[in-house]
Amino acid sequence: MSRAGVLAIALFALGAIIAPFMLKPFGIFLISMWAVLTIAAIGLNLTLGYAGQVSMAQGAFVGIGAYTLALLTQAGVPYPIAFVASGVLCFAIGWLLGYPALRVQHHYLAFVTLAFTTIVFLLLRNEEWLTGGIYGVNAIKRPVFFGWNTGKAMDYYFFCLGVLSVISFAVWWMLRSPWGRAFVALRENPVRALSLGLDTRRYTLMAFAIGSMLGGFSGALFASLVQFIEPASFALNRSFDLLLMVIVGGSGYFMGPFVGALISVLLPEWMRITEGYYLIIYAALVMVMMPLAPYGIVGLIERGYKSLTTKRGQQKPASVVAERAAP
Amino acid sequence: MSPVLQVNNLRKSFGGIHAVNGVSFEVNDGEILGIIGPNGSGKSTLFNCVLGQLHPSEGEVRVDGQVTTGMRPCDINRLGVSRTFQLLQVFPQLSVRDNLILAGQEHQGTMFTRLIGRSDAGLGPAADQMIEFFRLSHLKDQMAGMLSYGQQKLLDAAMAFMAGPRLVLLDEPAGGVNLTMLGHLRERLQAYHAERKATFVVIEHQMEFVMALCTRVLVLAEGKLIANGAPEEIRRDPVVIEAYLGHGMNAA
Numbered sequence: 001m002s003r004a005g006v007l008a009i010a011l012f013a014l015g016a017i018i019a020p021f022m023l024k025p026f027g028i029f030l031i032s033m034w035a036v037l038t039i040a041a042i043g044l045n046l047t048l049g050y051a052g053q054v055s056m057a058q059g060a061f062v063g064i065g066a067y068t069l070a071l072l073t074q075a076g077v078p079y080p081i082a083f084v085a086s087g088v089l090c091f092a093i094g095w096l097l098g099y100p101a102l103r104v105q106h107h108y109l110a111f112v113t114l115a116f117t118t119i120v121f122l123l124l125r126n127e128e129w130l131t132g133g134i135y136g137v138n139a140i141k142r143p144v145f146f147g148w149n150t151g152k153a154m155d156y157y158f159f160c161l162g163v164l165s166v167i168s169f170a171v172w173w174m175l176r177s178p179w180g181r182a183f184v185a186l187r188e189n190p191v192r193a194l195s196l197g198l199d200t201r202r203y204t205l206m207a208f209a210i211g212s213m214l215g216g217f218s219g220a221l222f223a224s225l226v227q228f229i230e231p232a233s234f235a236l237n238r239s240f241d242l243l244l245m246v247i248v249g250g251s252g253y254f255m256g257p258f259v260g261a262l263i264s265v266l267l268p269e270w271m272r273i274t275e276g277y278y279l280i281i282y283a284a285l286v287m288v289m290m291p292l293a294p295y296g297i298v299g300l301i302e303r304g305y306k307s308l309t310t311k312r313g314q315q316k317p318a319s320v321v322a323e324r325a326a327p
Numbered sequence: 328m329s330p331v332l333q334v335n336n337l338r339k340s341f342g343g344i345h346a347v348n349g350v351s352f353e354v355n356d357g358e359i360l361g362i363i364g365p366n367g368s369g370k371s372t373l374f375n376c377v378l379g380q381l382h383p384s385e386g387e388v389r390v391d392g393q394v395t396t397g398m399r400p401c402d403i404n405r406l407g408v409s410r411t412f413q414l415l416q417v418f419p420q421l422s423v424r425d426n427l428i429l430a431g432q433e434h435q436g437t438m439f440t441r442l443i444g445r446s447d448a449g450l451g452p453a454a455d456q457m458i459e460f461f462r463l464s465h466l467k468d469q470m471a472g473m474l475s476y477g478q479q480k481l482l483d484a485a486m487a488f489m490a491g492p493r494l495v496l497l498d499e500p501a502g503g504v505n506l507t508m509l510g511h512l513r514e515r516l517q518a519y520h521a522e523r524k525a526t527f528v529v530i531e532h533q534m535e536f537v538m539a540l541c542t543r544v545l546v547l548a549e550g551k552l553i554a555n556g557a558p559e560e561i562r563r564d565p566v567v568i569e570a571y572l573g574h575g576m577n578a579a
Contacts, residue, residue: 178432178441178448185418185429192416195378197404197433197490252420 004305012258013165020157028153029225034265035160036221039167041245041257043214046171048243049252050180051207052187053101057113058242060120061090061212063234065219067124070137070229079143086220087213094212098205117239124231136230140223150224160221167214172254174210183207187252248286250296259297329392330355331494331526332377332408337386339369339376346372347383348550354494359520359527361541361558363534365571369550370530371413374498378410379403390494405434407493411483411500413530419472423463423482426471427454430489454489461485461515477508484512488519494526501533509533513540534572538562546571 016035020028044058065086072082100112124131131137142150143159150159174180182203185193194200223229241264249260271278293300330353339347347369354360362370375381377388379400388396395403409430418426432441432448441448458467461481466474471482480500487495500516501509513536519525531537537544537558544561546554548570554561561567 174442176446177444178428178435178446179438181421181425181429181432184421188418188420189416191380192412192418193429194400195380195404195410195412195416196430196486197401198429199401199433199438202438 009255012255016161020154025153028157030265030269032153032157032160032225033222034261035157035164036218036225037242037245037265038257038261039164039221040215040218040242041249041261042167042171043211043218044242045211045246045249045251045253045257046175046183046214047207047211049246049250049256050175050183050187051204051211053098053204053207054106054110055113055208055211056110056236056239056243057097057116057120058211058215059234059236059238059240060117061094061215062219062222062238062242063120063124063229063231064090064093065216066223066229066234067131067137067219068216069220070140070223071130073141074137074139079141083143083217083220086216088216090216090219091209091213094215095205095209097212098208101204101208102201114236114239117236121231121235124234131231134230136228137223138228140227140229142224142227156225160225163217163221167217171214175254179203179206184252244286246296248289248296250298250300250302253296253298253302256296256298263297329389331358331391332528333387333389333392334373334377335387335389337373337376337388338384339372339381340384345550347376349386350547350550350552351386352545352552352555354526354528357520357524357526358543359529359541361537361544362528362530362547363532363537363544363561363571364547368547368571370547371498372550373547374410374496374528374530378408378496401433404490407490408496409487409490409492409494410496411487411498413498413502415476415479415483417471417474417479417482417486419470421471422468423458423471423474424451424454424467426482426486427457427489430486431491434490450489457485457489460519462511477504480504480508481512481515484516488523488525491523492525494528497527497529497531499530499532501531501536509536516540 016031019031023031040058040062044055047053047055068086068089069082072085073079097113097116101109104112125133142156144150148155150156182193182198185198186200186203186207190200245260245264246257247260248263249258250256268278268282271281274281295303332354335351337347337350338345350373362373364370372381376383379395379398379402382397386396387394390403390406390408393406395406418429421429428447428450431450431453435441435448435450436444447454455467458464461484463478463481463485466478471479474482484497484500487497500512504512516527517540520527529537529541541558544556544558545552546561546567553570554564554567556564562572
């Protein structure tokens, strides 16, 4: 990673630590939501941005994680075990959901995962005996660790930030390892990757399973943050929202989900002054941004920085010096 | 000693079309075998059947005596068989160095040890050597997608050698490459062969390239093997002249 990249991450982390001391309780709730949804977006960025597997199911995994934590803790299971179970269950379901990806790609795969999200939503709504149906699950507790009660907004925010930090480091490690290179190869050219000995089947399933697991952890944190969950929070719009975070932030860029989630969580709140028009303005901004910056905000910043620091002419593709033989 | 590659009565049909129709041949250790033939003669289909990208309708493929028919391409690659494709197949969003590390990393340890181990899977020095060997040192940190077509062809070939393969199948390595780059590519392949004693099978239309590089040549036409011999014999073979080379090549 470049020195500028390290500096940018350090400033971002410093901002995340200082921010709650300058905010009112609702502001702390919002940045807690940012931390929680960033984890789900990191998972989707892994599946979609790095490994190239289109998934519209991340919202469903957030829901599965949230309900797993809520139901297990209410059944008396200790919080850490319930938290881990949320991730493990989503890993297993994500692995199974990866199987269709071995046969179909792109918009076909999008529809498979979209159908999965619909099924999960219907199960959460209809299986009242387990999930409480449309009444949901309430009074979800926040954890206590060795006497540290995370019940207050500030404490819970730092708990979420701690989990986000651990997950970010783990994902960064994975992406810098040969696995990261393999995921990119899977996205760019699976046929060539297979011919180079990459077990594309296993990497595809892993990309789905790990991405889904992060969705599950995000859901577990979400449940304790809002302390009341109901099926509508995990319907298709949640998956679309997470997809938007990844695309707007910068799909396939490590910092993309952090920036995308920040915009997705905070921008609607800042734009409340426009009252009923804020969603229209938000949608219009996205429409303008996509053709202007298809690599997302982080991609735009990185490209801008590179063009500033690279000498004139060096950015030109080597192919400008045409060597291709005339047909 | 058994041949490195044995292809026995291989057939591949698409509907009623027999793309490969009962082809049998062997490739011996250290040999550079050329495969030529007109467009649509079944050369690339033959490669794809040998390498597991396509399942043959009939027949058997053996690598070092082991039956590989029906195996997945990644498993065949791990037996020491690598390839290039007719169309360029580098990873444009990875650097030249990362393309080469990627080409060898799955041969290092297990999936788990690759996750917890070094980011270059211990292949950094080997990748640098390969970059130097193919004279791409000035481009090693460039994204592969930023290279010229000829440079990408060199990288594509270098990737096939990265895991130290026993057998390399090159599908039209000279396709679309200019004469200067072509000479460079041929010279590098010959140098690699002399240094590592690797076995090559090369599909190519560029006849001078084939004649200068290969020790034996097979000719395919309409999915069938019509000739098998030394380059000079092939050049004079009336059946080959009629089916593929034409009289201009013979006169040359």
